Amino acid sequence: MAGMAGERVGLVLDAWVKARAPVNIALIKYWGKAPSSLPEDANLPAVPSLSLSLAGLFTETWARFAPDAERDTIRLGGRPLLPEEMRRAVALLDRIRAVTEVASPFEIITVNHVPTAAGLASSASGMAALAAAAGRCAGLDPSVPDDLGLLSEIARIGSGSASRSVYGGWVAWEGRRAHPVAPRDHLPIAVVVAVVGRGRKAVGSRDAMNHTARTSPYYAGWVQQAHEGFADALAALAARDHARLFAAMERSTWRMHASAMAADPPVFYWQPASVAVLREVAAMRADGILCGATLDAGPHVKVFCDPRDSEAVSRRLTTVPGVEDIIETGPGSGLEMQVGDEPSVGGNDDSQESA
Numbered sequence: 017m018a019g020m021a022g023e024r025v026g027l028v029l030d031a032w033v034k035a036r037a038p039v040n041i042a043l044i045k046y047w048g049k050a051p052s053s054l055p056e057d058a059n060l061p062a063v064p065s066l067s068l069s070l071a072g073l074f075t076e077t078w079a080r081f082a083p084d085a086e087r088d089t090i091r092l093g094g095r096p097l098l099p100e101e102m103r104r105a106v107a108l109l110d111r112i113r114a115v116t117e118v119a120s121p122f123e124i125i126t127v128n129h130v131p132t133a134a135g136l137a138s139s140a141s142g143m144a145a146l147a148a149a150a151g152r153c154a155g156l157d158p159s160v161p162d163d164l165g166l167l168s169e170i171a172r173i174g175s176g177s178a179s180r181s182v183y184g185g186w187v188a189w190e191g192r193r194a195h196p197v198a199p200r201d202h203l204p205i206a207v208v209v210a211v212v213g214r215g216r217k218a219v220g221s222r223d224a225m226n227h228t229a230r231t232s233p234y235y236a237g238w239v240q241q242a243h244e245g246f247a248d249a250l251a252a253l254a255a256r257d258h259a260r261l262f263a264a265m266e267r268s269t270w271r272m273h274a275s276a277m278a279a280d281p282p283v284f285y286w287q288p289a290s291v292a293v294l295r296e297v298a299a300m301r302a303d304g305i306l307c308g309a310t311l312d313a314g315p316h317v318k319v320f321c322d323p324r325d326s327e328a329v330s331r332r333l334t335t336v337p338g339v340e341d342i343i344e345t346g347p348g349s350g351l352e353m354q355v356g357d358e359p360s361v362g363g364n365d366d367s368q369e370s371a
């Protein structure tokens with residue numbers, strides 16, 4: 017193959033590789049980047065984060081080498097990527113080429129299996145699936161723990177939260193790569209997403225966190241308290257203490273949003289219905305249902321609870337004015353790989369969103 021730098025065990029030369037990666041939700045939030053200048057240092061976090069990978073919400077990506085092509089081609093649900101999406105994806109693929117010393121362009125086909133209105137960003141699952149599929153073509157083997165760690169590091173270059181989506185269950189991310197902290201069955205958990213408001217697309221998390229870091233007087237406080245919150249959540253998880261874990265999640269959420277709301281001009285993601293859902297969560301707690309809420313860079317509220325309560329939680333959230341949809345999910349597994357799987361898609365479905 018043209019452009020190959022010698023033989024590497026495990027290169028996939030003439031076949032597609034398929035990777036499936038889960039969406040994840042952060043309980044302890046990544047919000048802010050450490051300063052960096054090298055491309056491989058992109059999206060190093062200013063704060064540690066803790067997430068849960070989710071079941072049934074994922075991205076599927078096929079990759080193969082395209083040695084005769086001039087550059088990488090990527091189609092998302094049948095459409096080319098937007099310029100900014102493409103820039104991030106190519107930075108990730110460049111990193112794979114650099115670490116594996118393979119020079120060939122890639123052909124990529126990708127599909128998000130995340131309901132369009134879910135309010136769950138698919139950039140994390142998308143960049144993780146991209147790293148895994150293209151990385152496996154280039155000889156990185158996700159079944160080898162150190163290669164999987166390297167794929168986490170490479171996925172991070174596309175999007176910080178993607179570093180966590182190469183693993184299933186409970187995942188921590190500090191520094192260059194994420195690492196698994198507990199398997200998906202460690203703690204019985206259900207996640208009920210209350211989808212609210214489909215108005216104007218919110219400011220993306222990347223721009224918003226950079227703007228917060230530049231202009232919010234509360235950003236320094238956010239960074240300063242983050243390690244303590246992270247350690248508290250890890251201890252709660254280890255002790256299987258739902259109440260303590262939910263409390264740590266809510267503190268991280270309010271503090272992240274407070275730092276963003278104090279930016280100039282403010283970044284304000286909540287809508288009236290978001291606040292109505294948060295009031296209902298407080299009411300459910302007062303009624304003895306153990307649950308906690310979190311929001312990311314959008315108005316949707318994700319409610320964590322015991323699976324035995326998920327039906328009651330869903331029912332109560334459905335009655336909140338402004339809630340348009342409810343999605344029930346829970347802990348999911350990590351990467352799934354298949355070598356030699358032909359893309360089952362590639363047509364023209366332009367309903368896909370990347371983030």
Ligand code: DP6
Nearest residue numbers: 042045046175176177221222312313
């Ligand atoms: C609020 O990973 O989307 O969801 O690294 O700039 O691509 P970039 O940002 P991204 O930020 C996610 C922010 C968050 C919290 C979290 O997932 O930890």
